[in-house]
Amino acid sequence: MDEILLTIDGKEVAANEGMTILEAAQKIGIYIPTLCHHELLEPYGACRLCMVEIENRGRIQYVASCLYPVENNLVVRTRSEKVDKIRKMILELLLAHAPDSRDLKELAEEYGADRNRFDREASFCVHCGLCVRYCAEVKQKFAVGFVDRGTRREISFVPKIAAEECWKCKECFPLCPTEALQAAYVYVQDITAKSPFKLVL
Amino acid sequence: MDNATIDQIIDKHHGEASSLIQILLEIQGQNHWLPKEALERISERLEVPFTRIQHIATFYKAFSLVPKGRHEVHICMGTACHVRGAQRVLETVEDLTGIKPGETDLDLKYSLEIVNCLGCCALGPVMEIDGTVHGNMTPATTRDALKKYE
């Protein structure tokens, strides 16, 4: 496999073709914050916390490092004024949903994000998709999925499958950066307990 | 909607998972909504996870998971109608029917939807009831038009 040479934060890195910037950075111990990324899962590119600045033939771009494939002569900056600004805003937007999430609070400190910048939102979910993807890609049970779109997008268990599968697995629970998964699960247990044969969409 | 009809529609599309949306559209077209039994049947026959069907059925606007009313009221919220006062038409209808876009009243009389650009911008603001276009609406004419549908 061809070796690719790029620079990340001033350091030369030799990476393999097909690697992402994130992987190349991790290889030399440079930390890039992520939320929706997980080694066992397909890259997803939803949280956009991992945005970095790249320079290629004089052109500056901002890309999601968990997805962007390494290229020869690429110059990557994992921190810059604009990158920090993006991460701070993303954190503030998410803290409106999950103000007590440990992961978010730690990052908020690093980037000076104000957890009260926006009014509290009703749902805890930050839509990282870890539960949905883990259940589909690793466990292949499809017990939990997304519903709706736009600002109404939520996660939702399929009661029938959840009743059969989830109690013995629950492997996705520790992946959730907020309490949203717990809440959705409690909800689905509730409705299956009340009317075990009724599916609620 | 019975399983035989559903199977027929699925067979027409050769039971291919990629035709999922087309199959759902056809069922929606015939039945005016998607009962959960139908979705489960499709999930089984196409071997598609139910989560995916659930996502599709809620993602696309054409689908409804609840029965529709006798009269389908569509208010055009296209840009042209908006600048000509579509909001007032919508508010009038909401007032009169007591329902919001996406809802159906308890008597199953009206279902209200907002739509984007019906292509009759010359007549904006436009309201469509059961496929008939009513043009140049004001709160007063909206009231009169709605009264004609029982």
Add this chain to the structure above:
Amino acid sequence: MALLNSLEELDKLKQELLSRKDPNKPCISICAGAGCIASGAGEVIAAFEAEIKKQGLSARVETKGTGCPGYCQRGPVVVIYPEEICYLQVKPEDVPEIIEETIKGKKIVERLVYIDPDTEEKATLESEIPFYKYQERLNLSNNIKIDPKSLDDYLAIGGYSALAKVLFQMTPEQVIDEIKKSNLRGRGGAGFPAGIKWEGSRNAPETTKYVIVNADEGDPGAFMDRALLEGNPHSILEGLAIGAYAIGAQEGYIYVRQEYPLAVENIGIAIEKATEYGFLGENILGSGFNFKVMVHQGAGAFVCGESTALMTALEGRAGEPRPKYIRSNIRGLWEKPTVLNNVETWANVPMIINKGADWFTQIGTDGSKGTKIFALVGKINNTGLVEVPMGMPIRDIIYKIGGGIPGGKKFKAVQTGGPSGGCLPENLLDLPVGFDELVQAGSMMGSGGMIVMDEDTCMVDVARYFLNFLTDESCGKCVPCREGIRQMLKILTDITEGKGKEGDIELLEEIAEVTGTAALCALGKSAPNPVLSTLKYFREEYEAHIREKRCPALSCKDLIAFYIDPDLCRACMACLRKCPAGAIVGAKKQIHVVEQEKCTKCGTCFEVCRFDAVKKISGEPVPPPLPEEERTLTRKGKE
């Protein structure tokens, strides 16, 4: 119809069609597009058919329900051939007279022709009407000439000759070169050069490739793709087949929104007919080229107009854009090289092949060649579809073609580019329309919506409108889009409701910057544009809302009040009777007063008052009502 197996057979068929056609036979074309149907074209068509039958003229006169010729404002539009007499706003009652006078008597029905509102000059022929005169209708002019359900009609105007030409006289590389030379840029979004996109797919190593027509037309103020699909579906199929030949695809898809049932029907019929004649299918015209086309109906999601989301939807999933940094002409549908172009882009292809890139590049500006169809709508006298050469100043489109703003109102802004675009103010009216020109001004071409706004339109509300549209239409996957739009909408809503505060504008700008840079797909990246462009050109309107709680356009409900000027009120009871909220007190001879607490601000009184006594005010206190004992109307000024 037997399959055409060679070029000779095609030529023979065309000869036959032409010889069968009597150029002097009267033909009545009636627009059956959505706008005209809504204005009653269906009844007019039925009336013509009945009258012709009644008079026993069926053999001598042809009638056609056609696609939209664009002049929706004056629909139903009827054009009578061979003279090309154009009648506007035709009603079923007019039909017997038209048959009697024009068809039999070869005379004009004067009251149905176009009359210029300023000069009172009459225009009998389509080409003389100002709305059409300044246009260059390369694509749209055919709509009124053909029955979209008839392949013979399309052949009679030279259809499928471009496909025949590429199959027998050009190599795929030559086709790509010609398209590259023409500098045809995509008509659906960002204006990417079609030839370069095609070349990328052509050169990709895989053997399975696809071509797709993007007919999702999600821009909530645009309907030109619909007019082409409904009115001239074969031109799109022909373009698509040429593209398929050029890149080496054997399968194509038409992704058309299910909200356009007539387009779905007509394109379906067109595919069937074209397959029957041998313009699609195996061994097309005996050339050895195979190409088949499928229709996929979009189930209602604006984001599915985005190229990668569209492909995800075609694969039968929820239409989320793909996060990968790889172009879909290299890895698209089912991971195969895929060329996706807009309806109008494809429709231009046969013309370029027939007339040559050199002809095409004569039209337009340096950067933007050819024509563009716009949906000219909003506060404009002549609503409709207009096709103009690139480079025409926006002012000419609005005033010469569009006939200006109705009701003597003042122009305020024109919005182009749909939810991804922006609003341009008066001082940019001389901007020539073109891809790069519009982007530089902070808007974009988009698919061609052109919404005219007058002094009554609130620009903060326009921004709010688009963001509201997008909160519903974003796929909701990535944070900057879903959450950024959610927060921007909240702020904009607050401002329009009089709850805006200092710092709101800066916060909007900050969110806009992050959403615009960090979102996953172009929907999110362009979502801030309506906010940024209105802030750029109409910042003072935002400030008036925030600081003075005043809506300069007198449009934001929470910031306006209606009150009746006691000096002008004639106590006629008109508003009192009509007010749905019962908020007006008064009686005969008793000056009317709006009870502010009850008023829902629907504006009905404002509309019905014949004496201009109802006033709309904003940012100032409502004058106190006259004391009750002073309300009795005493005749003033009349004696």
